[in-house]
Amino acid sequence: MEQEALGLAQEIDFSLLALFMRATFTVKIVMIMLIVASFWSWSIIIQKFISYRSARASAEGFDRMFWSGDPLDELYDNMDGGPKNAPERVFAAGMTEWRRSHREDGRLIAGAGARIDRSMDVAISKEAEGMNAGLSFLASVGSTAPFIGLFGTVWGIKTAFEDIALAQSTNLAVVAPGIAEALLATALGLLAAIPAVIFYNKLSADSDRILGGYEAFADEFSTILSRELDA
Structure with missing residues (x-):
């Protein structure tokens, strides 16, 4: 009897596609969600590596x-068509406010330094929004995908036990397919979650370093302009 059950189990197709096709509708939906989340996560990861x-x-x-020594006004005027990247946009925000703070007689309007700092802070905040876009999705996938996969596994095991009850048999040919289909959902959940968590931490650290560089430049630029204000 055991040999017969083993023979039947060996004839069952346990390929990933076959396991997916034999799964219940609910488990299929869970698997599709996890596969889509995984592909979407990898697209964000690749795009972020390129943009960073x-x-x-x-x-x-x-x-x-x-720091080439060219006059700041000349550097600002040479931006044909406007700033093209984040550092230039931060610099342009400060220079624009610097020029707007001059009266027609050449004197500066009171509070110019604070307005310049705020202008550059706003520019950095806008860059941060674009730079961090998509990272929240990675965090969500990393935290929820294992539980979504676990839900698919629980549902699949429930169905497997129902099949066992209907067949009134616990031999390997009846038990193995349902359990294998159920565990595939958990595997897909981990497959989506692990890279999402790893690269979320990596990309968040890279984003913080890049934004920290922008903030350091804004502080240096503000210091240079403050000397002009004092003069």
């Missing part, structure tokens, strides 16, 4: 221009 690398390159290039 571009942001670092732009910051390095702008630093070289800013």
Whole structure:
């Protein structure tokens, strides 16, 4: 009897596609959700790596221009078509407010330093919104995907026990397919969650470093302009 059950179990297709196709509708929905979440997470991860690398390159290039010794007004005027990247936008925000703070007689309007700082802070906040976009999705996938997969597993095991009751048999040919289909949901949940958590932490740290560089530049630029205000 055991040999017969083993023979029947060996004839069952346990490939991923076969397990998916044999799963119940509810478990299929769970699996599809996890697969979509995984692909979406990887698209965000790849896009962020590309954009962060571009942001670092732009910051390095702008630093070289800013500290080249050229006059700041000349650097600002040479931005044909407006600022093209985040460092230039932060710089342009400060320079725009600097110029607006001058009266027609050449004197500065009171409170120019505070307004310049706020202008650059607003520009950095806007850059932070774009830079951190999508990271909350990674965090959500990392925290919820295992539980969604577990729900699919629980539902699949429930169905497997129902099949056992209907067949009134606990041999391997009856038990194995349902349990394997149920565990696939948990595996997909972990497959979606683990990369999401790892790269969320990595990308969050990279974002903080890049934004910290913008804030450091804003402080240095504000210091330079404060000397002009004191003069």
